[in-house]
Amino acid sequence: MKVIIAEKPSVAREIAKVFGATTKKDGYMEGKGFTFTWAFGHLLQLAPPQEYGFYGWNVHNLPMLPAKFKLSIRKVKTKDGLVEDPGVRKQLNIIQALFDEATDIIVATDAGREGELIFRYIYYYLKCKKPFKRLWISSQTDEAIKEGFRNLKPGSDYDTLFNSAHCRSQSDWLVGMNATQALSISSGTRSVLSLGRVQTPTLAMICSRYLENKSFVPQLFYQVSIQVDKEGQVFRAVSTENFKSKEEAQVLIDQVEDVASGFPLGGHILAVEAKPRKEPPPLLHDLSSLQQEANKKNGFTADQTLNLLQNLYESKLVTYPRTGSRYIGDDVFAGIPALLEKFKDHETFGKQALFLTGVKLNKRSVNVKKVTDHHAVLPTGEKPYNLSADKQAIFDLVLGRTLEAFHQECIKEITKITVQSGAKYIASGTVISSAGWRAVFNEPDEEKKDEDNASLPKVKEGENLPVVDKALLEKQTKPKPLYNEASLLKALETAGKEIDDEELRYAMKDSGLGTPATRAAIIETLLKRDYILREKKNLVPTQTGLAVYEVVKDHKIAQAELTGNWEKRLEEIRSGASVTDFQEEIKTYTRSITQELLKAGAGLKLKPV
DNA sequence: GCAAGGTC
Incomplete structure (x- = not known):
């Protein structure tokens, strides 16, 4: 047998x-x-x-x-x-x-x-x-x-792969168990203060962003805007320069040749640029991108989305959920037309599904080399029936993205008008001329610049138009926002991209911190430890979280580089390098981090429980 | 009581 x-x-x-x-x-x-x-x-x-x-x-x-x-x-x-x-x-x-x-x-x-x-x-x-x-x-x-x-390959071909896996497992145990006990014991509280290769850098990211955000001092700056009238259609243009003082901006405003100052046609059109921009469809979803999207659109936590998606998978409505790939291979692509066909009567997406059955499909998400263990999340073609509202929402995100991914490019007209009226002013506007994939959800563009006009009137270079109004704009520089689940997941995925050491950066390039299957659990662990809490949509540190961060922030265990270093060594082991060398290094590191934390925990600024 | 990893 x-x-x-x-x-x-x-x-x-x-x-x-x-x-x-x-x-x-x-x-x-x-x-x-x-x-x-x-x-x-x-x-x-x-x-x-x-x-x-x-x-x-x-x-x-x-x-x-x-x-x-x-x-x-x-x-x-x-x-x-x-x-x-x-x-x-x-x-x-x-x-x-x-x-x-x-x-x-x-x-x-x-x-x-x-x-x-x-x-x-x-x-x-x-x-x-x-x-x-x-x-x-x-x-x-x-x-x-x-x-x-x-x-089939001989099992022994993978002995070194097992060695690297076993090392990963033991190293996480040694560092995590010892560091956790060392800090918990030395803190003198009776609570669990857990530390680990993944959770601690994650906590550090949340804390350092929080502190940076809280200590940020906004800088005021000023701009001038003018309103230009083209045959009744008024558009806004903003000065090309920012000013640190109100006085400098006032100089500009005084130079505006507006109607009220006695210039009937003081807006001189210096240049009009109009160019189409093609926006390719987004890639299919992997778990992380879906968690981010569901967090932004529906406010679901990473953990909720994973559970809902797992549920849909168990009902055979979607393919394997814990994937880290946003691509499919050619073999799966061959089945896409038949898949789309099945949704042509769908209530919300039917029209777009039908449309796609008649056109050439976009192949941006088709790349077998970028399929790792599992391909991107797709609907299986089974029709959902009587789903809870939450499950339906996740299913719709998967189905909708599938339609988007194989859809056509969105084509936008980007128009930039340069107006001279004293100084130079610029008006920019974006008009969608062909919705393409954006027709699926039909939602407004996520981050439209506030200077943008929806559409601009047709004007020609050399025209002189009346400037009907002018205003001083007072603005503030903004800090980097606090992390929410979506931005944290993104940050975990891309962690390591900014490591200085090229080799470590390379070792982490495909991994980041944690894995698609574990990131939601990492966030839940930090919540359970009372290190962080949800404040509206944001993830912010608690007093405990900040106290732990203060103790460990300068140690390797709080840095993504630790994972980079391990990944590099584990890859060497996979290609045959010594296992014992790495194990000895880990033991040495375990001894030193344990000693350091046994001392440092005493300095932990924590209220006794 | 503790890690990170995988999944029902």
């Missing part, structure tokens, strides 16, 4: 379908001499400190450096505290029974570091010794699966 193990049930089902295996059993499927089983993500985790004899939270245990890490079954929170997840225990038993019977094991967990780890932890935990082969595919279409099976 050949046993195929996938990372999750949906993938096992897809593969079974390709093989024509349809018999459903408890925890697996079978047919044609094959058995298809699955995990539910990580079933096993590195065992907690007490399993190595580190009981309680005691300074004498620190730093905790287990000689050999153990694995333990994933836990769930219940009213009796943390207990083994019974569903996980059951699935492990099923996998064990299947592995015992197996002649061949084929590993079909996701093609990446964590996918490798998910399988290996199961394999080693079950003490399985049978050889295994690896299926390595990046898309789950029938053809990709078949091709992958013709091309």
Whole structure:
């Protein structure tokens, strides 16, 4: 019997379908001499400190450096505290029974570091010794699966990938567990002050932005605007220069040749520029972009959006949600016309879906090289029925974006008129001449500059027009805004882009901080720890959060560079570099951060609980 | 009581 193990049930089902295996059993499927089983993500985790004899939270245990890490079954929170997840225990038993019977094991967990780890932890935990082969595919279409099976790799080809994954896991444990206990113990409060490679830089980003925003001193500046009349249609033009003082602006205003000052035709048109600008459709959604959009449009938190999307996925209405790719491959693209066809009777989007069935589709989101483990989120084509308002909203964002992504460019006329009246003034305006993809949601352009006129009258160079009004504009410079969930998710994705060290920057370029699957959970952790809170749509630090930030802000653990450094080393391990060298460095770092925090925590400015 | 990672 050949046993195929996938990372999750949906993938096992897809593969079974390709093989024509349809018999459903408890925890697996079978047919044609094959058995298809699955995990539910990580079933096993590195065992907690007490399993190595580190009981309680005691300074004498620190730093905790287990000689050999153990694995333990994933836990769930219940009213009796943390207990083994019974569903996980059951699935492990099923996998064990299947592995015992197996002649061949084929590993079909996701093609990446964590996918490798998910399988290996199961394999080693079950003490399985049978050889295994690896299926390595990046898309789950029938053809990709078949091709992958013709091309199975020896399992040992991925030993170094497992090494890098295991190192990632152990390093996060060592640094996170020790730093958390060190700070919590030394703070003298009895609360949990957690720290980690991802959560602490995230907290630092929120805190530093908050402090920057609060200490920002707005600068006043002045501009002059004039109103110009073209045969009854009045438009506004603004001075090209900004002034620090009112007096300087007043000089300009006094020079305006307006009607009231005795100039019937004092607005001289120096130049008129009109150029079309093509705006390509947005890319399909990955999880993060969808969370950002849902936060902006519907006010949903990242966690809410993930849950709603997971729900739609379980109802088979959308494809795999925790994707980090905004692209699809050519194979999936081939199915798009049929997919669009299915929504041509849709209440809100039907008209646009119908339109797309008759035109050449935009292929901006089609790029197989940019599809990682999973492709962008798409509707499956199943019709939703009786969804809750929230789920419907998320489904509509997915469907709407799908229509947008394959739609035509939006074409805008951008007009710029330069007027001389004393000094130079500029009027700019944008008119959409062909909506293209913007017809889907038909919403106003997000950030229109406030100087913009919706549309400008037709004027010609050399014309002289009356200036009917003038005004002094008093404005203020603005601070960078506080983070909200949308901007924080974006910042986590792009974290590392500003690292000075080129190698570290490169190592982080595809990752950022955290992963699509974990970012919502990171935000929730910071909320649960009482480090941050939601204030309207913003995420702001609490007193506790700021106090922790003050203690750790100059340490590596608060910086995105730490992840960059790890990613660089982990990639080296994947291509064969020494595992023990890195592990020794991590131990050294663990010892030093633990010592530092044991001292620093005492200086924590916290009210006792 | 604690990390980050994956997923029902």
